[in-house]
Amino acid sequence: GENVEQHPSTLSVQEGDSAVIKCTYSDSASNYFPWYKQELGKRPQLIIDIRSNVGEKKDQRIAVTLNKTAKHFSLHITETQPEDSAVYFCAATPDEKLTFGTGTRLTIIP
Amino acid sequence: DAGVIQSPRHEVTEMGQEVTLRCKPISGHDYLFWYRQTMMRGLELLIYFNNNVPIDDSGMPEDRFSAKMPNASFSTLKIQPSEPRDSAVYFCASSPLRGGEQYFGPGTRLTVT
Numbered sequence: 713g714e715n716v717e718q719h720p721s722t723l724s725v726q727e728g729d730s731a732v733i734k735c736t737y738s739d740s741a742s743n744y745f746p747w748y749k750q751e752l753g754k755r756p757q758l759i760i761d762i763r764s765n766v767g768e769k770k771d772q773r774i775a776v777t778l779n780k781t782a783k784h785f786s787l788h789i790t791e792t793q794p795e796d797s798a799v800y801f802c803a804a805t806p807d808e809k810l811t812f813g814t815g816t817r818l819t820i821i822p
Numbered sequence: 823d824a825g826v827i828q829s830p831r832h833e834v835t836e837m838g839q840e841v842t843l844r845c846k847p848i849s850g851h852d853y854l855f856w857y858r859q860t861m862m863r864g865l866e867l868l869i870y871f872n873n874n875v876p877i878d879d880s881g882m883p884e885d886r887f888s889a890k891m892p893n894a895s896f897s898t899l900k901i902q903p904s905e906p907r908d909s910a911v912y913f914c915a916s917s918p919l920r921g922g923e924q925y926f927g928p929g930t931r932l933t934v935t
Contacts, residue, residue: 729884754928756926761923805921806920807920808853808856808917808920808922813864
């Protein structure tokens, strides 16, 4: 089955700086790569996703890049704000069964 | 739409008791997933259904866990008997299509003492 590794496990950045979270996956058949944000005590919510036929996708301050050859994908958050503080999960799937990374706790320092 | 609905939101029970968690997916969503989240193990998929049929239950930890989906608008996850190590947040999620966004419910925080 799919195996997803996520780094770093914790990340602290100054407000206004950029944050980057990286994930690798094992199954070359995986074709869907979502990123979820989970605030403390809340449910995971999708913030951006990418499919294997696309190399990069942007949505305002958030972007995701995918390197199929290397089997890794990354989340980029620019101009970070206090409300970006949360746990972020990457995931991958070749079908409908998502395999999640272990999460990155992002803290934005005012 | 109200989103995915789960009940109860919190459950505290004693070891050995039966626990039933409930989920109502978003109308029209063909896929329903049950996850367990703990600090130690992260977000784990327990079982998922497609059109009310269980597709993959390989994540169910042991026979004490069972899940059903009697119709398109209702699913249950049952633990019998419960143990302290079952303490976790259990999420239900639904999706309208294969390999697409999953919409999570608010979760049920289970504490087994």
